[in-house]
Amino acid sequence: MKVEMSHKINVKVPWFARLRKDWRRQLILFALIIPAIAYTVIFNYKPIYGVIMAFQDYDLLKGLSGSKFVGLDNFKAFLEDPDFKNALRNTVAISLLNLLIGFPIPIVFALLLNEFRFQKMKKVVQSITYLPHFISWVIISGLLYNLLDQDSGSFNRILSWFGVESIGFFREPSYFWIIFILSALWKEMGWNSILYLSAMTSINPELYEAASVDGAGKIKRALHITIPGIMPTIIILFILSVSSLFSSSFDALYPMRNVMIASTSDTIDVFTYFKGVRLGEYGYATAVGLTQSLIGLLLLFTVNKTMKKLTGYSLF
Template identity: 40%
Template sequence: MKRSLLRILQKRGKDPLQVSTKVTRKAKENLTFGRKLRRDKYLLLLLLPCLLYYLVFKYAPIFGVVIAFKNFNLFKGVMESDWVGLKYFSMFFNSPDFWPVLRNTFLLGLYKLIFGFPAPIILALLINEVRKSFLKRFVQTISYLPHFISNVVVAGIAVMFLSPTSGIVNQLLSAIGAERINFLVEASWFRSIYVSTDVWQHIGWGTIIYLAALTAIDPQMYEAARMDGANRWKQMLHITLPGITPAIVIILILDIGKILEIGFEKVYLLATPATYEAADIISTYVYRIGLTQGNYSYATAIDLFTGIISFIFIIAANAFSRKVSGSSIW
């Protein structure tokens, strides 16, 4: 049967391999949804924890956004509470805390972007230039480890290092004859402390994406560049950086969208009453208004405003990147 089918296909001038490929492709397209589920059941099981995480912690809480437009009463519930429209948004915009809180959040996010975004790229390029595999793995491991340390521990390390009496930083300043600085009670130092600890904590983890992108660059391009007389610096500028540009653009767009989404834990742990003028950001303000004072509707309105601004940022950054460089998320 198979031989006769092959003869018929050959007489008609058709390649049996192409015909079988088309038949296989059409068979895959005609698979029912149930068959696809049975075929990919183990892959779907691997995806299930991630899917449940987003459903429970990301999508389900979206329903609660409605209380930003209501005078939420705990006893009446969400649906029975009275509608107030944009009352709480107007309260926030007219509040004397609006501009200081927004300024602190934006500046902290901007400094984090300026110093934190290029740091993993630079580290990935440096690791890529290391030729000793043992040394490369050692540096990668050491740089990854801080990412798995709790923010509470990181804040505790920062407090110990910057202590005005026993901190190693002030001891070094004292050793060179400089005056000791009480970093934790001076508002001018808060942003530097936060950004530097954040870069130290996450620089190694961020290099994973760029190191993965570096593996996709064709090694023959480097060989051709060496034959043309390009040194390692020129190879990095003209081959390595262009090779990882799509990954850089995507991460940059996502980071721009998160400028106002500063983590609450580390700011709350490092801040003191003396540094509130620089440390009081939207997330800490929402914590005080929502959980401490119990004004849930007002806090939800502020958080929703932050989400809208972040959404606008990411849309604008994506459109700008698509227009200028041709690379974008969508």
């Protein structure tokens, strides 16, 4: 009796041969990502070279290679600048208020929308609350100025009917933070709720049915089913929000500021704009931006590690 045995010989293919084979097979897919790679390299990685300006007394005519190297002088200068300290205070205060008020409210709004049983009404409410996101901050600033102006604003006219003295909302620095936070909340609340609503669709409906059979009401179902179900999304967005604690929305703040409220409206981004673009202190402004980015990166890793230990969820 003859037994035939077949032996398979495993030939190790070099990595470059496998890469060439994959390249030929997926040539179209590689071609599609070339524009994205080019955009990333040109606008994200190539400008990193300009960080050298932070350590120079940068001269626009001499360029990076000809400008004088000053070491850490730019960093020392902005740390001792009282205007920077004021901008830092405003940035942190606005970011914390936005985190305390603007972060949880979209979650609550998404929970309320999730309880809608009339789908047509739900879609109408969603559409109405999403629309402000697409309105430019320049337009919103103009609307706020017309609405809250001390002399001709609609709000102050209503107050005058009740014998209340008109209020200079955009003339008194103390009002700016709350005006900005409420306007940002109105603009972004509906849009920010989209991610939470999307996460809710992945929750098994049978869990709600079982909870209803056990006598759980809407609040208990939200606390014990919905919120735990969207917790990974909440944690990820929380980490990103905390990591941007030392950043602010320049396009939102700049149209709303004026000289009278500059003490509370000028954040680090606005401060950097004036130093770099208006005054031409490019090295100084780059040093501020670099420090801001490094602090944001440090916050990202710190908060990510902390949340991973506390909740088990993290960004990476």
